[in-house]
Structures are given as structure tokens and as C-alpha cells.
Amino acid sequence: MESHNPPDPLRERELLMTRRRFFGTAAKGLGAGFGALALNGLLGKELGAMAGGMGGLNGLPELGPSPVDAVGNRITGPHFKPKAKRVIYLHMEGAPSQLDLYDYKPGLRSRFNQDLPESIRDGQRLTGMTSGQTRFPVAPSIFKFSRYKNNQDGLWLSELLPHTGSVAKEICMINSMHTEAINHEPGITFFQTGNQQPGRPSFGSWMSYGLGSANANLPAFVVMITQGIGNMQALSQRFWGSGFLPSEHQGCKLRSGGDPVLFLRNPEGVSREDRRRMLDLVGDLNEKEYERSFDPEVQSRISQYEMAYRMQMSVPELTDFSDEDEATLAMYGPDVHKPGSFAANCLMARRLAERGVRFIQLYMRGWDQHGNLPNELRAQAGAIDQPQAALIKDLKRRGLLDDTIVLSAGEFGRTVYSQGTLTTENYGRDHHPRCFSVWAAGGGMNPGITYGKTDDFSYNIVENPVDVHELHATLLHCLGFNHERLGYRSQGRDMRLTDVGGHVNQSLLA
Amino acid sequence: MDFFADLFAVFGRSHPLLLHMPIGMLVGLGFVELIAVKRGHQPMARLYVFIAACTAVFAAASGLVLHEEPGYESSSVLEWHEWLGIATAAFACVCFAMRLVGAIKFYRIFLLLSVVVMIPAGHFGAEMTHGKGFLWEPFETSDEPEYVPPVLPKIPGNEVDPESEDPSDPVDSTDLTNASDPENGDKPTAENDQPQIPEPILASYEEHIAPMFAARCNKCHGERKSKGDLRMDSADAILAGGENGEIIVFGMGIDHPEGAVVIEESEIYQRLLLPLDDDDHMPPESKTQLTNSEIEFLRLWLEAGAPFEEPFELGAGKQVPPPTVKDPPKPDKPKPNPEEATSAANQATAVTPAVAPTEAAPQEALLALTNALIHVQPVEPGSTMLWVDFAAPAATIDDAQAHALLQPLQGHIGELSLARTKITDASLSQIAAMPALTRLDLRNTAITNTGLAELQGHQVLQQLVLSQTQVTDEAAATLQSLPSLHRLWVWDAKMTADGLAALRNSLPHVHIDAGDLSNPEVLETEGDLVFNGDAPLVDGPADGEAAPAVADVASLTPINTVCPVSGKPVDPKYSVVYEGRVIGFCCPNCPKTFWENPEACLAKLPK
Structure with missing residues (x-):
């Protein structure tokens, strides 16, 4: 419990000094760049002893063990024994309609085109896109739902997700999520960073900082993007930014076409040996600059150069699907051969997971169905259904699902009333933050359950609301962290992913 | 005054x-x-x-x-x-x-x-x-080993949730009889197929509790200082209590049996459970806190009546009801569904706890691992047991390398992943000699039955991943000899359907995943959908008249056919309502322009 308080900047600086000295010698001549250890009480103790001696000068408390990850970044390490070692986060960007996928409301079928009751809407703010509408006609889902056997009384899913039904026993469905934001940018920012305003580290960056890399050849936090079929919203790089955390913790985006990572390849005429010599020299220069300025960003730069050097070897092997057998490829569906498709990215996610990458985030764009929802949703759900079910099955049979959390979530939900024209074949839905559905599987999350209830209109939560901080705190718990202790001091405050809220929801834990 | x-x-x-x-x-x-x-x-x-x-x-x-x-x-x-x-x-x-x-x-x-x-x-x-x-x-060269908080061995049903909000939650102790003795860890059980007679795991005040008090309590409650008039450095002093009375309360034979510790009233335990910011919480907020494992040790000691001389049992609680098996395996019928075995598995497995080595792993060996880009991390904070994962350099790791890297760490390895490496059966004899190994991942390696046989009788191995290996039906004998095994993956190994069924039959308490996830089990599906507005209104009309007309679907059809912003044809899905009129646009961006200055656009609309 020595590290009860989040890091203090002064201590950080001393540590950096110490770490440079320690790794400065180890770095030379090792392909790895840094000889590094992720061990409490081993290197941690050494560092602690060294920095503790310096700490005495400032009257700072003796430093606790401070583990270092596989690539030499200082991390916090888990607070207790984790159930999950990594996360695959399927972000459904644009907010999928819970009413047409997960939240089964058969009663609405006999309320077709009725006005949304005032007592239900209850003065809820609306977006600029429907605030001018004179009527709010109830639009029941036109999709049939089925109940799949899970570990409770069954999981309801719409006909758009038949494959997902086959993993119902693994899924922890939360129908009572709610959020604060009503528009995409703040909504995604809130879901990724715990705050609506930009500037905080994303979940993946926190995990890179907390867990570190388990594979020195790959970044701890990898992001992949699938272009959707439907209406797409902007996707900012900062959604996977590291905020005030050292910048080596930001997400590394793998591209689907051409080079998976830009500028990774050596230019024509530069051999790997040349590259090594160049990196050694640049490293020495950077070292000198660091000794002068103590700017931690110099270190980030050094470690990222080294990471890139190793990724020159590891990425081509990672992205080559030729070692996958036919049956596995078929399981992910025909799109798996199309680079950048959700299917291909799901397979890549599994490959990254088995290689020790800690946080793999897939963005699936195009869920923003303000109009023409049934048609667009059919295509969107069709693109994700088989791959996401295959991902879970594939992880499971390889023994990876026990310690991998798969999370599927959008930034908010969609309204029960139609935006624009309502017919029995077509309608649209506006943004709805008061309730929506997300699900998780594996990694210590309670499998095969449905949690939380909404009212008959899927408009308000009537049972067991779960807010974003609560979900984050619960996921962090599975990963071995007390969300109140995983912090970093910035702007005079100990910042957390869960900001000032959140608690661990025991019902969601296995 | x-x-x-x-x-x-x-x-x-x-x-x-x-x-x-x-x-x-x-x-x-x-x-x-x-x-x-x-x-x-x-x-x-x-x-x-x-x-x-x-x-x-x-x-x-x-x-x-x-x-x-x-x-x-x-x-x-x-x-x-x-x-x-x-x-x-x-x-x-x-x-x-x-x-x-x-x-x-x-x-x-x-x-x-x-x-x-x-x-x-x-x-x-x-x-x-x-x-x-x-x-x-x-x-001073200290002869005394540095205090390492004791780690409670894993006993089924007695696992401490490391982060449970309230450690006072009664720990379910129904399965305690299944705890086996860690002592015979390396004794092969080939000859004794009989289920082992479970023996309790023992701890003592001298070995476990006193060092804990010495490290966590005696600085303030000891010879030098005795805050609150309390000393905790000897049995007499502990029993004497402090200025607030006794810290261990014994039953008087009225509500509680005589001589038994009334844990709910014993401050030695209850103060640990108070919120950290409570003034009465011990140790004080600024001091090193007890780990949940330590608290659990203390609880078990108290439960045993706080014995200072005799050893006490870890995992033998007050009452030990016989283990209940929800779904007793029927020997003549193969299990139809592997999923159902899980609940039984949790109930019936006799898990021998892995014993963590007392000293930390040798540093040079750890450095050698990390220099070879192999991930190594304690299985939990403060543990001397390690999780070692060869993921990064997997493709280049062969038997010789694995052997050289793992040899010095034999006793420390708790979880080992050699997935996707080039190791062969030759490595398995070394792995079999790892006494604390609880999880072994051999996925996608060239391992065959011969290598696997080396693991025969491993006492603490709980999870074994053999997916994508060359293991066949013949491996059953080895797998049956693993007393602690409760999770097994054999997807894409060389097992036949019959062999798998027989294996499941012979290991009813082991959850076996062969990748044969059952087809979706649909319990019901909606019939034909009928859409109408017949349901009574929620906010109900005041005088009970019929529901107001709601069938005016056309009311949300745009009044225009040409987008007032771009002049392109209207797509009805992008429409807004303005002053009671539905205005259509060609794309999602045009409504934004419209809202900036609606009046300018209104002129372009049909009247």
C-alpha cells in the first residue's frame, strides 16, 4: 500500500533521473533497447533504494516499489491479483440503437406512431436535429427479437445479431447504461476518458500506464478503425490520446491499407544495421539533451524510436494472416479478407491479444442513424455480428477469454421516437443519453446475465442504472486496479479515469 | 484552566x-x-x-x-x-x-x-x-528475513476477494474439506488412484501471526511505545488489551461458546475493517496497511480461538459441512454439454494450493528473461510467484533457450505461457518439475502425448491449454492424473470425438473446452409483427375519450422536394420541423446551415 497516493511530480522527476542512469547502461548493445523488469521488489526495490536516497534531500517519503514494463516504461502495476490481463474494446461509434439490437420492447408495437408521453420525456433536452419537431411519434423496432439461452432467463437479441446469440452464455448485457453527453464528440470523449472535455488520457492509455506492455515488440495500446456503412461522425486522434500521461502511453493506430504503421519501413537504401547505428547515435544525443533538460518527452521519444525499430520486425508477422487456418477465417465471415473490415480487425484483435497487447480498441464507425435506420442498421449489424461472435469463440477455445475482457459499447443510445418520417418500414432515431445497452464478455465479468431495466419506452432507467464511471471502475477492478488509486497528478490534482465518481458494481462481476 | x-x-x-x-x-x-x-x-x-x-x-x-x-x-x-x-x-x-x-x-x-x-x-x-x-x-547484517506478508493458499470456497468492498463479508467455507496437503507436492500419484484424504493446511501464531504484528503493529504497540496502553508483542500483552479493554473478546458460554473468540466484538480485527479515513481505523491511514491476505490470516487465527501455542488450520473453519455436488456425474452416461460441467467443477475439484517460494526470484534470471524480451511479472503484487509469457519472441524460442531461461526460476513460476514457441516434448520434463505451476499454456506447439506424460501427477496444475497441439486420446491417462486440474483446452488437438467424450466422462469436474461451442439455443422468437397504435395512452386523455388521431403519418413528410440550402433533391431522412412545417434536406450538413439562419432559407420553400 506504499503507493497509496498517485505519483508526485517531484518524485517522478527523481525517478526519471534514476531510471535514465540505470537504463543508460543497460540500453547499450541490447536489441531490446532497455533491459527492463516488471517486478515489484526486484528492480522496483533498487529504484526505490536509489531514489529513496535522493528523496531524503527533499524530505520526501521513501519510495515504494515502482515496476517497469517490458519496454522500460514506468508503470504502476496492478493493485491486487487481476482476473483480466487485457481488454478488447469494440467501440460502436455513432451510437447504435439499443431499441433495434438489444433492449426488447414488444409493447411498443401497439404504440406505433403514438406521441411519446410527456411523463416519459419529462423535459429531456433534445438535440438541434429534433428540437424543432412538433411531434415525437413512437417508432417500435421493425426487427424481430429472439431469446437465447444464457445463464439466467435468456438474452433478448434482435434478428440482426443471430451469431451474437450463439455466445449469449458469455455475454454480460447491461441494458441500463446512461451517460452525460448528448452529442458524439463529448459523448465519446466521456466514454473514453471519463470527462466530456478533451485533455484526459483515454482508457487504453491508463491501462498502458497501469499494466504496461506484455510484449516488448508491440505497443501496449493499439487502435484500429473500420469505416462504417451508415452515417459517420468525425473520429479524433485524441480519443486514444494519452492526455497528461507520458506520451508513450498513447494508442498506436494500425492502418488497414498499405503500411499498417506509417513511416515504419526503412527508406530505400537504408539497411536495418544502418538504422540501428542511427538510432544508437540519436539515442546518445537525446540522452545528452535529457541530462540537460530532464524533459520526460525526450525519453518518450527515445523509447518510441526503439519501439518502432522492434515493430519493423513484429508488425509484418502480426498482420500476415497466412498462418490462420481456413476454418478460423471462415468463422469470422467473408469480410475477413478485406483489410480494415470489422471482421479483419476482430481477427487482428485476437492476434494482438495472444501476443500480449494490453488494450486493443476497435472503432466501428457509422452507427448514427438519424434517418433510414432499418436499412443502415441491417448493414451495420451485418458487418459486426459474425466477427464479434467469432472473436469471442476464438478467444475462448484458445484459453484467452478467461483473462481478456471484450467490451462492446457506443457513446449513448437512440430515441424511441422517430426523427423525421415514420412509416412501418422506415424511421430514424435521434441521440439518447438516458439509457442504452452495452455488453462485456470474459475477463471476470459475469457471464450470461442481463443487468438493469428500462421503462416500456426504453427512455428512462427503472432498475439498476450504471453510469460510465461505474462501468470503468468495474472493468478496472477486473484488471486488478482500485480505480481510486490509479491516478496521476496533473494541474494540481490527482486525476483518475473515474474522475471523482464510480464504484465497483459487484453484480457485474463473475 | x-x-x-x-x-x-x-x-x-x-x-x-x-x-x-x-x-x-x-x-x-x-x-x-x-x-x-x-x-x-x-x-x-x-x-x-x-x-x-x-x-x-x-x-x-x-x-x-x-x-x-x-x-x-x-x-x-x-x-x-x-x-x-x-x-x-x-x-x-x-x-x-x-x-x-x-x-x-x-x-x-x-x-x-x-x-x-x-x-x-x-x-x-x-x-x-x-x-x-x-x-x-x-x-548490521540482518539474519532475519525481510517481512513478507503471508499469502493465503488458495482453498476452494475460501478465496479472498482481494478488493471486496468489505473484507468482513463472511467467507463461504463450504468446500473446505477438499483442501489437500501441499507437502506431498512432488509425489507422483500414479500408484494411488484413490482420492487423497484431505489434510488441513496448518499455520501458527509463531510463524504467521507474530511476524505480522511485529511488522505492522509493534512500532506503536510494543516495547518502545504502547499507544492506547496496548502492547502487541507478547501473548500476555495481547490478551491484556489496552485502555479500551480487551482486544480479543472470548465467549462466555452464553451467546457464544466458551473460549471461542467473538470476532464481531474483537477490536483486534474489527478496527482493521473500519473505513480507512475512520479515526479508529488501524493501522492509521498513513501507515502500511494490512493486505487482505493478512487480514484473512488473522481472522482464521481468531476463528480457531486465537491459539498462541498450537498451530491452527487454514481452511478449517467453525463448521465444515460435507461438500455438495449439485450435479453428480453419472459414470455410464457421457456429459452432453461441457458447459454444465462448470458448476460441478467449481464444487467438486480438490485443488491443492500452490506454495509460493519464500525468497524472491534471482535477479539475474529475471534480467535474462527480460533481455530476451520475455514478459515476466508477479502473479499478484508482492507475490514471489511469477507469470512468464513468451509471446514477444515466441517464434524464435526453442527447447534449449526455454530451458536455459527457465532453469533458475523453476520454483517461482506460477503461470507459464509457451504458446506459439518452437518447444518440443523435450521441454516438458523441466516444466513438470515446477512445483508452483498452476497455469500452463502450450497452445500451438509441437507437444505430443509423450511430452505431456511428463506432467503425470503434477499436484497443483489447475489450468492447461493444449489447443492446437499434437495431443491425442491417449493423453487421457496423464490428464486424469492431475488432481488439481479444473480447466482444460483441447481445441484443434488430435483428439477424436469419442476420445473427447470419454475424457469428459472420466473428468466430470474438469471444464473441457474443445472449441465445440454449442449452436445458439433459441428459446423463443417473436411471431409476425403487427404495428398499431391501440395501446392505451400512458398520460391518458382526461375524459376517457378515444385516443387522439395519430395515424397522420404524412404529417412528417417534407413539404419541399428541393433542399433549400444546396438546391439538390431532398432525402426525407434528413428533415427538421420548423414552425410546424417539415423541411427536407439533401444531406446531414444542410440542416446545420439552415439553423444558422432559418429566415434566409424559408424564402426558398414552397408556401
């Missing part, structure tokens, strides 16, 4: 401040006089000597006041400190008197005396605050 009493107490507490003044002044004066003697200078001014004597008196007086505060039990160290301090002050006063009357020789003698007496006084004082032997500690 209270104010003056408080002021008095403050005076006492300024002892740590005041005591430094005479040290500085008297020692300084000593040096001055030394030089003065040597060079024949005049002695120091009287005023300085007066101030030095005063500070010595104040320091001694404040020390005496501080002694009155609770928590400073008399001890030889304290007494020595006290008398030497008083002596210092006395000599300093005499020294000043001699200076005053001009008896310079005596003045210097008494100065020397006061300094000589002050040095041990200071030393004893430091021993009180910093602990005995503080000064020479750096020279």
Missing part, C-alpha cells in the same frame, strides 16, 4: 524542538572553550552560557511534561534518557554558576561533564523515537 493545561501539554510536545538547542549550544560552546584553552583566549560571554543553560533546563522540563502523556510506558531506555537529560541540565546550570563567579576552570569542567552526559541522553532519546539499534542498523 483548561487553556493552561493545554498550553502545558504543548510545552511538553515541543520537547523534540527544544532538545536540539542545548545540543547545539553546549557542543558549540565546548569547541569554543577548547580553542580558548589552547590559544589562551578569554572564556565565552556569560550571556551565551546563560542561554545555553536555560535551553538545557527547558529541554529537560519539557521532556518531563511529555512523559506524563499516555503512551510512554516506563522502560530502561526512557529512564536512562530522563536521568541523563536531567543531569545535563543540572551540569549546565552549575557550569553557568561557575562562569558567573569567574571560576573558569570549574566552568570548563562542568561544561565538559554536561556535554559528556548529553551525548548518551540524546542517543537514548533517538532510540525511543527511531527504534532500538537505529544508529548502528546500517552495519
Whole structure:
């Protein structure tokens, strides 16, 4: 419990000094760049002893063990024994309609085109896109739902997700999520960073900082993007930014076409040996600059150069699907051969997971169905259904699902009333933050359950609301962290992913 | 009067401040006089000597006041400190008197005396605050191993949730009888197929509880300090309790059996469970807290009646009901569904806890691993057991490399992943000799039955991943010999359907995943969907009249066919309602332009 308080900047600086000295010698001549250890009480103790001696000068408390990850970044390490070692986060960007996928409301079928009751809407703010509408006609889902056997009384899913039904026993469905934001940018920012305003580290960056890399050849936090079929919203790089955390913790985006990572390849005429010599020299220069300025960003730069050097070897092997057998490829569906498709990215996610990458985030764009929802949703759900079910099955049979959390979530939900024209074949839905559905599987999350209830209109939560901080705190718990202790001091405050809220929801834990 | 009493107490507490003044002044004066003697200078001014004597008196007086505060039990160290301090002050006063009357020789003698007496006084004082032997500690090569918090062995049903909000949650102890003995960890069980008779795992006050108190409690509740009049460094002292009474409450035979510890009333345990910011929480917020495992140790000790001499059982609680198996395996019928085995598996497995080695893993061996880009991390914070994962360099790792890297860490490896490496059966004999190994991942390697057979009888192995290996039906014998096994993956191995069924049949308590996830089990599907507005309105019309007309679907059809912003044809899905009229646009961006200045666009719309 020595590290009860989040890091203090002064201590950080001393540590950096110490770490440079320690790794400065180890770095030379090792392909790895840094000889590094992720061990409490081993290197941690050494560092602690060294920095503790310096700490005495400032009257700072003796430093606790401070583990270092596989690539030499200082991390916090888990607070207790984790159930999950990594996360695959399927972000459904644009907010999928819970009413047409997960939240089964058969009663609405006999309320077709009725006005949304005032007592239900209850003065809820609306977006600029429907605030001018004179009527709010109830639009029941036109999709049939089925109940799949899970570990409770069954999981309801719409006909758009038949494959997902086959993993119902693994899924922890939360129908009572709610959020604060009503528009995409703040909504995604809130879901990724715990705050609506930009500037905080994303979940993946926190995990890179907390867990570190388990594979020195790959970044701890990898992001992949699938272009959707439907209406797409902007996707900012900062959604996977590291905020005030050292910048080596930001997400590394793998591209689907051409080079998976830009500028990774050596230019024509530069051999790997040349590259090594160049990196050694640049490293020495950077070292000198660091000794002068103590700017931690110099270190980030050094470690990222080294990471890139190793990724020159590891990425081509990672992205080559030729070692996958036919049956596995078929399981992910025909799109798996199309680079950048959700299917291909799901397979890549599994490959990254088995290689020790800690946080793999897939963005699936195009869920923003303000109009023409049934048609667009059919295509969107069709693109994700088989791959996401295959991902879970594939992880499971390889023994990876026990310690991998798969999370599927959008930034908010969609309204029960139609935006624009309502017919029995077509309608649209506006943004709805008061309730929506997300699900998780594996990694210590309670499998095969449905949690939380909404009212008959899927408009308000009537049972067991779960807010974003609560979900984050619960996921962090599975990963071995007390969300109140995983912090970093910035702007005079100990910042957390869960900001000032959140608690661990025991019902969601296995 | 209270104010003056408080002021008095403050005076006492300024002892740590005041005591430094005479040290500085008297020692300084000593040096001055030394030089003065040597060079024949005049002695120091009287005023300085007066101030030095005063500070010595104040320091001694404040020390005496501080002694009155609770928590400073008399001890030889304290007494020595006290008398030497008083002596210092006395000599300093005499020294000043001699200076005053001009008896310079005596003045210097008494100065020397006061300094000589002050040095041990200071030393004893430091021993009180910093602990005995503080000064020479750096020279001491400690024979005692550093305190490592005990880790509770895993016993089914007795697992401590490391982060449960309230550690006082009663721990389910239904399955405790299944705990087996860790001692015969490396004894192969080939000859004794009989289920082992479970033996309790023992712990003792001497070995587990006393070191914990020594590390976590005795700094404040020990020989030196006894805050709250409580000492926890001996059995008698613990039983005696402190100023708030006994800290371990024993039953009187009325509500609780005589001699049994009433844990709910025993502050030795309950104070640990208070919220961290509670004033009564122990250890205080700023001090090192007990781990949940330590708390659990303490609870088990108390539950056993707080024995100071005899050992107590970890995992033998108050009552030990027979284990209940929800779904007893039927030997003649294969299990139809592997999923259902899980619940039974959790109930019936006899898991031998892996014993963590007491000393930390050798550092050079860990460095060698990380230099080879192999991930290594404690299985949990503070544990000496390691999770070792060869993921990064997997493609280049062969038997020789794996052997060289793992050899020095044999006893420390708790979880090992060699997935996707080039190892062969040759590596398995080494792996089989890892006594603490609980999870082994051999996925996608060339392992065959021959190699697997090396694992025969491994006592603590719980999880085994054999997916994508060459293992066949013949491996069943080895798998059946693993007493702790409860999770097994054999997807894409070389097993036949019959062999798999037989294996499942013979290992009913093991959850076996062969990748054969059952097809979706649809319990029901909606029939044809009928859409109407027949349901009664929620907010209901006041006078019970029929629901208002809602069938006006056309009301949300745009009034225009051409987008007023771009002039392109309207797509009805992008429409907004403005002043009761539905206005269509061509794309999602045009409505934004529209809202910026609606009036400008209205002119372009049909009336």
C-alpha cells in the first residue's frame, strides 16, 4: 500500500533521473533497447533504494516499489491479483440503437406512431436535429427479437445479431447504461476518458500506464478503425490520446491499407544495421539533451524510436494472416479478407491479444442513424455480428477469454421516437443519453446475465442504472486496479479515469 | 484552566524542538572553550552560557511534561534518557554558576561533564523515537528475513476477494474439506488412484501471526511505545488489551461458546475493517496497511480461538459441512454439454494450493528473461510467484533457450505461457518439475502425448491449454492424473470425438473446452409483427375519450422536394420541423446551415 497516493511530480522527476542512469547502461548493445523488469521488489526495490536516497534531500517519503514494463516504461502495476490481463474494446461509434439490437420492447408495437408521453420525456433536452419537431411519434423496432439461452432467463437479441446469440452464455448485457453527453464528440470523449472535455488520457492509455506492455515488440495500446456503412461522425486522434500521461502511453493506430504503421519501413537504401547505428547515435544525443533538460518527452521519444525499430520486425508477422487456418477465417465471415473490415480487425484483435497487447480498441464507425435506420442498421449489424461472435469463440477455445475482457459499447443510445418520417418500414432515431445497452464478455465479468431495466419506452432507467464511471471502475477492478488509486497528478490534482465518481458494481462481476 | 493545561501539554510536545538547542549550544560552546584553552583566549560571554543553560533546563522540563502523556510506558531506555537529560541540565546550570563567579576552570569542567552526559541522553532519546539499534542498523547484517506478508493458499470456497468492498463479508467455507496437503507436492500419484484424504493446511501464531504484528503493529504497540496502553508483542500483552479493554473478546458460554473468540466484538480485527479515513481505523491511514491476505490470516487465527501455542488450520473453519455436488456425474452416461460441467467443477475439484517460494526470484534470471524480451511479472503484487509469457519472441524460442531461461526460476513460476514457441516434448520434463505451476499454456506447439506424460501427477496444475497441439486420446491417462486440474483446452488437438467424450466422462469436474461451442439455443422468437397504435395512452386523455388521431403519418413528410440550402433533391431522412412545417434536406450538413439562419432559407420553400 506504499503507493497509496498517485505519483508526485517531484518524485517522478527523481525517478526519471534514476531510471535514465540505470537504463543508460543497460540500453547499450541490447536489441531490446532497455533491459527492463516488471517486478515489484526486484528492480522496483533498487529504484526505490536509489531514489529513496535522493528523496531524503527533499524530505520526501521513501519510495515504494515502482515496476517497469517490458519496454522500460514506468508503470504502476496492478493493485491486487487481476482476473483480466487485457481488454478488447469494440467501440460502436455513432451510437447504435439499443431499441433495434438489444433492449426488447414488444409493447411498443401497439404504440406505433403514438406521441411519446410527456411523463416519459419529462423535459429531456433534445438535440438541434429534433428540437424543432412538433411531434415525437413512437417508432417500435421493425426487427424481430429472439431469446437465447444464457445463464439466467435468456438474452433478448434482435434478428440482426443471430451469431451474437450463439455466445449469449458469455455475454454480460447491461441494458441500463446512461451517460452525460448528448452529442458524439463529448459523448465519446466521456466514454473514453471519463470527462466530456478533451485533455484526459483515454482508457487504453491508463491501462498502458497501469499494466504496461506484455510484449516488448508491440505497443501496449493499439487502435484500429473500420469505416462504417451508415452515417459517420468525425473520429479524433485524441480519443486514444494519452492526455497528461507520458506520451508513450498513447494508442498506436494500425492502418488497414498499405503500411499498417506509417513511416515504419526503412527508406530505400537504408539497411536495418544502418538504422540501428542511427538510432544508437540519436539515442546518445537525446540522452545528452535529457541530462540537460530532464524533459520526460525526450525519453518518450527515445523509447518510441526503439519501439518502432522492434515493430519493423513484429508488425509484418502480426498482420500476415497466412498462418490462420481456413476454418478460423471462415468463422469470422467473408469480410475477413478485406483489410480494415470489422471482421479483419476482430481477427487482428485476437492476434494482438495472444501476443500480449494490453488494450486493443476497435472503432466501428457509422452507427448514427438519424434517418433510414432499418436499412443502415441491417448493414451495420451485418458487418459486426459474425466477427464479434467469432472473436469471442476464438478467444475462448484458445484459453484467452478467461483473462481478456471484450467490451462492446457506443457513446449513448437512440430515441424511441422517430426523427423525421415514420412509416412501418422506415424511421430514424435521434441521440439518447438516458439509457442504452452495452455488453462485456470474459475477463471476470459475469457471464450470461442481463443487468438493469428500462421503462416500456426504453427512455428512462427503472432498475439498476450504471453510469460510465461505474462501468470503468468495474472493468478496472477486473484488471486488478482500485480505480481510486490509479491516478496521476496533473494541474494540481490527482486525476483518475473515474474522475471523482464510480464504484465497483459487484453484480457485474463473475 | 483548561487553556493552561493545554498550553502545558504543548510545552511538553515541543520537547523534540527544544532538545536540539542545548545540543547545539553546549557542543558549540565546548569547541569554543577548547580553542580558548589552547590559544589562551578569554572564556565565552556569560550571556551565551546563560542561554545555553536555560535551553538545557527547558529541554529537560519539557521532556518531563511529555512523559506524563499516555503512551510512554516506563522502560530502561526512557529512564536512562530522563536521568541523563536531567543531569545535563543540572551540569549546565552549575557550569553557568561557575562562569558567573569567574571560576573558569570549574566552568570548563562542568561544561565538559554536561556535554559528556548529553551525548548518551540524546542517543537514548533517538532510540525511543527511531527504534532500538537505529544508529548502528546500517552495519548490521540482518539474519532475519525481510517481512513478507503471508499469502493465503488458495482453498476452494475460501478465496479472498482481494478488493471486496468489505473484507468482513463472511467467507463461504463450504468446500473446505477438499483442501489437500501441499507437502506431498512432488509425489507422483500414479500408484494411488484413490482420492487423497484431505489434510488441513496448518499455520501458527509463531510463524504467521507474530511476524505480522511485529511488522505492522509493534512500532506503536510494543516495547518502545504502547499507544492506547496496548502492547502487541507478547501473548500476555495481547490478551491484556489496552485502555479500551480487551482486544480479543472470548465467549462466555452464553451467546457464544466458551473460549471461542467473538470476532464481531474483537477490536483486534474489527478496527482493521473500519473505513480507512475512520479515526479508529488501524493501522492509521498513513501507515502500511494490512493486505487482505493478512487480514484473512488473522481472522482464521481468531476463528480457531486465537491459539498462541498450537498451530491452527487454514481452511478449517467453525463448521465444515460435507461438500455438495449439485450435479453428480453419472459414470455410464457421457456429459452432453461441457458447459454444465462448470458448476460441478467449481464444487467438486480438490485443488491443492500452490506454495509460493519464500525468497524472491534471482535477479539475474529475471534480467535474462527480460533481455530476451520475455514478459515476466508477479502473479499478484508482492507475490514471489511469477507469470512468464513468451509471446514477444515466441517464434524464435526453442527447447534449449526455454530451458536455459527457465532453469533458475523453476520454483517461482506460477503461470507459464509457451504458446506459439518452437518447444518440443523435450521441454516438458523441466516444466513438470515446477512445483508452483498452476497455469500452463502450450497452445500451438509441437507437444505430443509423450511430452505431456511428463506432467503425470503434477499436484497443483489447475489450468492447461493444449489447443492446437499434437495431443491425442491417449493423453487421457496423464490428464486424469492431475488432481488439481479444473480447466482444460483441447481445441484443434488430435483428439477424436469419442476420445473427447470419454475424457469428459472420466473428468466430470474438469471444464473441457474443445472449441465445440454449442449452436445458439433459441428459446423463443417473436411471431409476425403487427404495428398499431391501440395501446392505451400512458398520460391518458382526461375524459376517457378515444385516443387522439395519430395515424397522420404524412404529417412528417417534407413539404419541399428541393433542399433549400444546396438546391439538390431532398432525402426525407434528413428533415427538421420548423414552425410546424417539415423541411427536407439533401444531406446531414444542410440542416446545420439552415439553423444558422432559418429566415434566409424559408424564402426558398414552397408556401
